[in-house]
Every structure is written in C-alpha cells, then in structure tokens.
Amino acid sequence: MLLGTKLGVGALTLAILTTGLWFYLTRQVALPNDRSVFVLAWMCSAFLGILALIKGTSLVGGIPSALAIIVSSFLTFTIYISPQKVDVVSVIKVGDIIPKFQALDDREIIFESKSLNGHLVLIKFFRAHW
Amino acid sequence: MRRLEELRAEFDKRKVKVITISTDLPNEIADERHLHGLQATMLSDRDLKVTDAFGLRNTAFHSGPPAGGAEALPVPATLLLDSAGKVLWIDLSKDYQRRSDPSVVLNAMQTYFD
Numbered sequence: 001m002l003l004g005t006k007l008g009v010g011a012l013t014l015a016i017l018t019t020g021l022w023f024y025l026t027r028q029v030a031l032p033n034d035r036s037v038f039v040l041a042w043m044c045s046a047f048l049g050i051l052a053l054i055k056g057t058s059l060v061g062g063i064p065s066a067l068a069i070i071v072s073s074f075l076t077f078t079i080y081i082s083p084q085k086v087d088v089v090s091v092i093k094v095g096d097i098i099p100k101f102q103a104l105d106d107r108e109i110i111f112e113s114k115s116l117n118g119h120l121v122l123i124k125f126f127r128a129h130w
Numbered sequence: 131m132r133r134l135e136e137l138r139a140e141f142d143k144r145k146v147k148v149i150t151i152s153t154d155l156p157n158e159i160a161d162e163r164h165l166h167g168l169q170a171t172m173l174s175d176r177d178l179k180v181t182d183a184f185g186l187r188n189t190a191f192h193s194g195p196p197a198g199g200a201e202a203l204p205v206p207a208t209l210l211l212d213s214a215g216k217v218l219w220i221d222l223s224k225d226y227q228r229r230s231d232p233s234v235v236l237n238a239m240q241t242y243f244d
Binding site: 029030082087094118119120 | 170180185225232
C-alpha cells in the first residue's frame with residue numbers, strides 16, 4: 001500500500017471517530033462550550049488528507065483522503081458559523097406578553113395562540129428537523 | 131426534542147402546554163415526528179411570521195440549506211409563559227450547536243411554575 005494511501009486511511013479514520021463523537025454529543029445535548037478539541041482533530045484529519053494526496057495515493061486510495069478533507073473542513077466551518085444573534089430591540093423579553101399569532105400544525109390545522117390563555121406554556125423555537 | 135420529552139412527567143404534573151415552532155413545513159413535521167416522539171403541538175413557521183413577531187430571527191450567518199428552505203432561521207430558544215401569556219423565563223441559544231440541557235428547563239419550571 002502506498003504511503004499516501006495509508007495516510008489517507010488514517011485521515012479518514014480520524015475524521016470518522018471525531019465526527020462520530022461530535023454527533024453522539026449533539027444527540028445528548030452535551031457538546032462542550034469549548035469545541036477546540038474537535039477543530040484540532042478535524043484540522044489534523046484534513047492536513048493528513050492533503051499530505052496523503054501530496055505523497056501520492058492509488059486511484060481508490062485517494063477517496064479516503066478526499067472524504068477526510070471534505071468532512072473535516074465542512075464541520076470546522078459549521079463551528080465558525082454557529083454563533084447566533086437577534087435584534088436586541090425587537091426580541092421578546094422577560095415580562096412581555098407574547099404577541100398573538102397563528103400557524104399551521106403538522107395536520108395543517110390552524111393553531112391560534114389565544115388557545116394558550118389560562119395555561120402554563122413552554123414554547124420552543126428550533127431551526128428545523130435537519 | 132428527544133431530550134425535551136424526558137421532561138414529559140414534569141410537564142404533565144404541572145399541566146404545561148408544550149408548543150414547538152420551526153421552519154419545517156407541516157408535512158415535514160409529521161414525517162419527522164417519530165424520530166423524537168415529542169408530545170407537543172408542533173407548528174410550522176416557514177415564512178417566519180411567528181419568529182419575527184417574537185423577534186427571534188437569527189441575524190448572524192444564515193446556516194440553513196442553500197436552497198428550498200426558509201430565508202432565515204429562528205435562534206433556538208425556550209420560553210416559559212404564565213397563564214396570562216407573560217414571559218417568565220427565556221433561554222436563548224448564543225450558538226445553535228449548543229443547547230441547554232433539559233435539566234436547565236426543569237430548574238426553570240421549578241422556579242417559575244411551582
């Protein structure tokens with residue numbers, strides 16, 4: 001096996017292990033505040049992938065290198081873009097009465113916020129299922 | 131969502147209505163519901179009208195799919211309301227990859243609902 005191919009397999013292995021742990025912690029709602037260990041691991045994976053391609057791989061052996069580079073780069077990018085920001089003037093605050101609203105539920109039935117009157121309520125906003 | 135359902139007994143004990151709001155279309159919510167099993171009224175807000183009414187549109191980098199999705203996304207947030215619709219507690223995510231553990235929500239319910 002060419003040295004580059006071995007490096008590529010190592011790069012992909014590191015990417016898979018790191019990404020697996022990442023998604024496990026995500027599912028557990030337990031990602032740490034400091035995610036630099038993940039960034040470091042993914043950068044090492046991407047670096048190994050690039051090094052593998054420079055050293056030279058077989059045609060099939062290049063696939064793990066490319067996958068390692070793509071996966072590691074993409075997930076590092078998602079950390080970079082993950083901070084959230086709202087308009088501090090318009091955002092709802094403690095003590096405010098919620099605005100009236102209506103929206104469709106998963107059966108396409110209109111839900112009216114007035115139906116919440118008289119109940120303790122938890123509202124959770126989330127981005128989407130993906 | 132799956133972790134939030136861990137608080138089902140706590141919601142039931144306090145008769146808390148649980149509402150979720152996301153940019154998913156109604157059929158997408160119906161299709162994905164089995165993945166987490168959350169017993170909640172799950173609402174679709176693809177046009178962000180509700181999100182904007184609450185001022186929860188994310189104004190930082192839009193990290194949704196490049197096409198076919200909503201034009202922006204809400205900042206992940208959890209609110210507790212009293213029976214008059216007044217906001218008692220808000221948990222806003224400063225980072226969409228970091229969510230509050232359900233224990234944070236439970237502590238808030240114990241503080242504000244009990």
